[in-house]
Amino acid sequence: MIQFFRKYKIPIGIFILFEMIGILFSSIFKHVFYIINFSYIGFFVALTVGLMMAGKKNARIFSEFAVGLYMFVFLGIINQENMQLEGFFYFASMGIFQAAVIHYAVAKIVGPFIFGRAWCSYACWTAMVLDILPYKIPSKPRVEKLGVFRWIIFIITLVYFCIIWFLYRDNIHYIMYISFIVGNILYYAAGIALAIIFKDNRAFCKYLCPITVFLKPASYYSLLRIYCSEQKCEKCGKCLKTCPMDVDMLDNKRSRKNGTECIQCLICVQDCPKKALSWRIGSSK
Numbered sequence: 001m002i003q004f005f006r007k008y009k010i011p012i013g014i015f016i017l018f019e020m021i022g023i024l025f026s027s028i029f030k031h032v033f034y035i036i037n038f039s040y041i042g043f044f045v046a047l048t049v050g051l052m053m054a055g056k057k058n059a060r061i062f063s064e065f066a067v068g069l070y071m072f073v074f075l076g077i078i079n080q081e082n083m084q085l086e087g088f089f090y091f092a093s094m095g096i097f098q099a100a101v102i103h104y105a106v107a108k109i110v111g112p113f114i115f116g117r118a119w120c121s122y123a124c125w126t127a128m129v130l131d132i133l134p135y136k137i138p139s140k141p142r143v144e145k146l147g148v149f150r151w152i153i154f155i156i157t158l159v160y161f162c163i164i165w166f167l168y169r170d171n172i173h174y175i176m177y178i179s180f181i182v183g184n185i186l187y188y189a190a191g192i193a194l195a196i197i198f199k200d201n202r203a204f205c206k207y208l209c210p211i212t213v214f215l216k217p218a219s220y221y222s223l224l225r226i227y228c229s230e231q232k233c234e235k236c237g238k239c240l241k242t243c244p245m246d247v248d249m250l251d252n253k254r255s256r257k258n259g260t261e262c263i264q265c266l267i268c269v270q271d272c273p274k275k276a277l278s279w280r281i282g283s284s285k
């Protein structure tokens, strides 16, 4: 039993963390929804991470669809809560600390201090589609300078929201709902097109996704990180080739190349023939 807890301490910790967040928000807002919501998300993410640690290499897609569809279809389309970037601006401007604001705070702004960009591997409804495309291993290194478009899309989204906020306030809830649907269709179309052009499933994440503006800063300080054992590593380079985000995970420093691009997918850990890579809580170097 102790062995089990030792081996699966990260997924168990993830589940407990989500339970605590659910209890916290339920007691603040006096509504049981938050416990159900965070229990659901925590359960699927923890189960998936546990399955991956048990050697089920492709388990990640399970969590992506379970959590991604729940958020996209149930919260976004049925409940009409815009969970995209403009939705965050909308609820934040209204001073409503609910819906997209809680989602962004937990998954994309504060959460990455603990679990980095795990959102991008286990829950994102855009990536859930991109990850089933055939270009899992990028055929070429990322084009660094194209990353600036993520900032440009972020600014365009902010300007778009400001226009709606000042000119169409009376219909803003309806416009936000339509924006959520149209915006996601555009994201999917752009994501699939970029994947085909660059032969890289994650090209959209690298070159267009504006959410990375939020995700990257806290990810730099993430408690959970990939570490490389210098004693075990034989510098074969396999992990560098299979990483979908071009991270230099052989360098343990926080300033490692593309360190804030790591999506905690554990592909490198699973692929290392020498078991030199581990996913754990570690100190900053």
Ligand code: SF4
Residues within 6 Å of the ligand: 119, 120, 121, 124, 125, 126, 127, 204, 205, 206, 209, 210, 211, 212
């Ligand atoms: S970078 Fe953007 S599209 Fe890619 S997984 Fe993260 S949030 Fe989703």
Ligand code: SF4
Residues within 6 Å of the ligand: 228, 232, 233, 234, 235, 236, 237, 238, 239, 240, 250, 271, 272, 273, 274, 275, 276, 277
């Ligand atoms: S796959 Fe393993 S042994 Fe090869 S370079 Fe990466 S960490 Fe080192």
Ligand code: SF4
Residues within 6 Å of the ligand: 226, 242, 243, 244, 245, 246, 247, 249, 261, 262, 263, 264, 265, 266, 267, 268, 269
């Ligand atoms: S460094 Fe490892 S965990 Fe991070 S994105 Fe690359 S393959 Fe995934």
